[in-house]
Amino acid sequence: MYRFDIVVGYIASLSGRSGVLELALLGLLREAPVHGYELRKQLVLRLGGLRAYSYGSLYPALRRLTRAGLIVEESGQMGQPAKRARKVYRITAEGKERFDEMRAEAGPHAWDDEGFGVHLAFFASTPTETRMRILEGRRRCVEERREGMRSALAKAGEQIDRYTRQLQQLGLDACEREVRWLNELIENEKKESGP
Amino acid sequence: MYRFDIVVGYIASLSGRSGVLELALLGLLREAPVHGYELRKQLVLRLGGLRAYSYGSLYPALRRLTRAGLIVEESGQMGQPAKRARKVYRITAEGKERFDEMRAEAGPHAWDDEGFGVHLAFFASTPTETRMRILEGRRRCVEERREGMRSALAKAGEQIDRYTRQLQQLGLDACEREVRWLNELIENEKKESGP
DNA sequence: GTTAGCATGTAAGGAGTTACATGATTTT
């Protein structure tokens, strides 16, 4: 049925893992086959400089995905596989499946800064239902952070120095802005999917 | 001159380390002796919910600081040291020295989100010179992030989907706000220290 | 021909979390 080593590799390499990077890589490769170096530049661009990821993370991740059978190495030229030539990766059918699965399962780590950013980058092709769940989860998450900051600020007069207070105020503003933005997005989603 | 084990302990436990948590702990303990559990609550409050730190980080950190001789365990009651009683820690003279040293040396990791937040929390007792260095470093850092986002947004029309673009716009706004705030702080510092 | 940038990869280590285990103290 299944080759033991592949199954074990799959379980070992991708099940315990939150896999934000893996998700991002699958998402990028779903659009077109790319090589590692280029993938990193795409990540920087598409995640808006929020997150860089070093090559020390990138290449091992590509290897894990390959071992799991989610992507394959499209050896650019036949014949001589030149030791340090670029390796173009292509997503497999299982990779696409897994990508959709990961989006559908989107849980708590899809609403932290990093996970949310990655999920958002592929929103155009995400089902409305999943989009809503992520947006609402993110909103809850940001609202919680906002409340934490508010309560910290409320106790601020006494203990906290004015510099920290101002920084917290900046953070609070940012939270409020994001919540407003999320509210708009969620309203739009409802309008578009509703009637 | 120095006891070998203490010196080794010191080098081993605090030299290779960026030590944001250690800095925060020393800073809090400089104000008053506190026990671990309480320190964590203080961290949440003082860092404005930006950073929580689990006990799995906190207690080992306290142990490292103790081994390095920067803090000491003030066994609350004499006599029976009750297995799981609270341990109140007090900062030592060396601890205070080290705290000032760490602030004075404030380098690149004092201007990332976390490090900056911690340094700011103790700004009231930070020398003007150090304050300026940290504020200007932070400004440079945020300006860089801002430029990264701007250039990502500039290329946005083509590749990036509108959701990500909007998120990047939020991030860009936040950067701009912070830079403006930092500019004000820096101007004030100059006025106060100048004439 | 040598510098700069493209491209891939690995080993070691840093900084933290989670999950667990224990016990003291207060509240219900």
Next chain:
DNA sequence: AAAATCATGTAACTCCTTACATGCTAAC
């Protein structure tokens, strides 16, 4: 006396970075 919360601690694990090592390819 049970439940909640306070309080301390450890081991295993996760995820990532740094520093290094290698080699290709284009430009000057």
